[in-house]
Amino acid sequence: MAHEHEHDARERRFREGDREAWEREVDPRELFEPAKRDIYNFIDETKVRYLRPMLPAAGSAVEIGAGSGRLLVRLGLERPYRLVALDYAVYAMRAVRENARRAGRDVRLALGDARALPFADASFDVVLSGGLLEHFRDVGPVVAEMARVLRPKGLFYADIVPRKVSLYRWAERERMQRTEHLYEGVYESDLSKGAWSGALRRAGLRDVRVISAGVYPPYTLPRYERLTWRYGSFLRSLDGTAVADVLGFFYMATARKP
């Protein structure tokens, strides 16, 4: 019980939605440098390949909790979208501005909260987030907001890193097994794929599909990035399979607004 008390006190201090917990310097590794064969580019390319056949031909795209905005600028290189990046942390504004410059695309910056988006209903053809949704204890309000600002027939995309054991994060398996749901002061959700699908449907989204992906060598292995690129097509072929359900480290969720 004493342990639970301590845990509760920490959770109160570092609630999800605590902007201060996210504020930091821009990490040079999150800057857009597409020729680099690092894990970030491998993952970003994986997501773009997955989304390519579903992307609307034109219109506007917004990334919620954009962080570096790397996926957003990649989508902007795929299609002539008007791009908007929203985050509530100032570091993200700096990172997105730099990545937009590097990609040669204009991105409108919006400082705001994912739980109360400063956009009109039905204003975007693509609404996406990466590594955002797992940080809310109650994901309903955020998904509802994302669905609200999506145009009918628009594409919803979110990738989610669930708090579960994966090959890539093998070194963290003990931490994952403990009751501790906090990592660097940020809540982590352990919702299943099915629970995520349910949350998207409850927000009125349809054609919901959630797949497991990211069976990569443990990041503690000295040459893990080289290995990932070298065996990339095999590793990507595991996305969406039962192997990825067990060993993959992220989910990719897509849906349409009716």
Ligand SMILES: C[S@@+](CC[C@H](N)C(=O)[O-])C[C@H]1O[C@@H](n2cnc3c(N)ncnc32)[C@H](O)[C@@H]1O
């Ligand atoms: C793990 S990072 C996203 C990483 C991003 N996809 C990238 O590639 O850099 C999560 C981001 O969500 C932002 N965030 C968390 N909660 C938020 C909220 N309630 N409103 C807006 N942004 C939020 C954080 O500031 C952080 O930049």
